[in-house]
Amino acid sequence: MSATSDxxxxxxxxxxxxxLGPRSARRAVLHLIRKRSQLLHPLSETMATVAATARECLNCGNISTQDLCEICTSNVRQTGQICVVEDVSDLWAMERTGMFKGRYHVLGGTLSALDSVGPEELGLVRLEGRIPAEDVKEVILALNATVDGMTTAHYIADLLEARVRVTTLAQGVPVGGELDYLDDGTIGAALAARRPV
Amino acid sequence: MSATSDxxxxxxxxxxxxxLGPRSARRAVLHLIRKRSQLLHPLSETMATVAATARECLNCGNISTQDLCEICTSNVRQTGQICVVEDVSDLWAMERTGMFKGRYHVLGGTLSALDSVGPEELGLVRLEGRIPAEDVKEVILALNATVDGMTTAHYIADLLEARVRVTTLAQGVPVGGELDYLDDGTIGAALAARRPV
Structure with missing residues (x-):
């Protein structure tokens, strides 16, 4: 490496x-330096802005450049539904569908005895507080279909179902999925949740 | 996408x-925001420094944060040899071997009639000027073994060989290479350039 230290x-x-690894990082940096005005300068400025302003929404845990995120402060989003997700990337995935009009609650992980992640770390007390405060009628659990995700979903359902309707994402055959390539668990879940055509 | 516009x-x-594509860029940005102090802040600052200072070395075309790069100003590098490379990434690849102790000349591309890249665009006049100025005894052509790279190598050899010794990288079997997996051209070149054991 002969470039100067910066x-x-x-x-x-x-x-x-x-x-990115060392090789792709080198390629990316060379590309950035070559496209100084189109890429490096805008990236540098945007990154400085984000570094200075990015924080967690105090209400839902989404990433935002304000104390409260755009979704929590939006007046076109419905307040009666909260979708609980593990992570901001899951929130973004939900938003890309464009089908959910309510608000979110980002846990930032799952319950884990091994990593000593308990209900406090996931902001579940804050979630409970939001139910009366935002007049929530339904909590939709959109957690990953992993063991940790499902354990956490059961815990939250137990915690809240006396006070509010708790639902979870349907399990079944993915759109475009071929049965031959699906695992037994997915086919079994789809069969158990079969519905009239 | 529900994150705020920045x-x-x-x-x-x-x-x-x-x-990076959209998905990996999202992952990278989330990772950056999560590791704000260890990653986002240092990256933002380093990027701003590089954006402000990165330029091409006026002598050899290497990327540098000074008018002359570290290699051209180093007093431990030999001045009698110039290694001609297509690109800064090739210079970095040569430097990683640690085997070349001279200086470089970065062309920034290859001759190409189609893209109207002529000798002026590649800084060949500057290269010619460096031969007497730096008392150069040998020009090593380390161009890619592609048609464009070899055309450019022949052009430079014709241009300079009356004044200076011009050599090129050896062609042959790569270290660890298995004959069965090599193309015919490489095996042919290795056979033609065979040498006593």
Whole structure:
């Protein structure tokens, strides 16, 4: 490596991003330096803004540049539904469908005795407080269909179902899925949840 | 996408980097925001420094944060040899071997009639000027073994060989290479360039 130390340092930091290794970080940095005005300057400025302003929404845990995120402050979103997700990336995935019009609650993980993540760490007390405060009628559990996700979903359902309707995402055959390539668990779940055509 | 516009914009710019698409850019930005102090702040600062200072070395075309790069100003590098490479990434690849102690000349591309890249665009006049100025005894052509790279190598050899010794990288079997998996051209070149054991 013969570039001067700032460029080396930039490559080193970039190589720590998920999905980038040393080689792709070098390519990305060279590309950035070549496209200085179209890429490097805008990226540098946007990154500085985000570094200065990004924080967690105090209400739902979404990432925002304000104390309260755009969804929590929006007056076109319905307040009667809260969709509980593990992570901000799951929130973004839900938003890309464009089908959910309510608000979110981002847990930031799942319950885990091993990693000593309990209900406090996931903000479940805050979630309970939101139900009367936002006049919530339904809590939709959109947690990952993993063991940890389902354990957490059961815990939240037990916690809340006396006070509010708790639902969860349907399990079944994915759109475009071929039975031959699906695991037995998915086919079994789809069969158990079969419905009239 | 429900993040506020600065975060969306950061994702959009990151997704234009080579090797990153929309999905990996989202992952990278989330990771950056989560690791604010260890990653986002240092990356933002280093990027701002590089954006402000990165330029091409006036002598060799290497990327540098000074007018002259570290290699051209180093007093431990030999001045009698110039290694001609297509691109800064090739210079970095040569440097990683640690075996070349001279200086470089970065062409920034290859001759191409189609893209109207002529000798002026590649800084060949500057290269010619460096031969007497730096008392160069040998020009090593480390161009890619592609048609364009070899055309350019022949052009430079014709241009310079009256004044200076011009050599090129050896062609042959790569270290660890198995004959069965090599193309005919490589095996042919290795056979033609065979040498006593």
């Amino acid at each position: 460029i080396e340092q930039l490559i080193e930091i970039m190589s720590r991003l998920p999905g | 975060i969306e914009q950061l994702i959009e710019i990151m997704s234009r980097l080579p090797g």
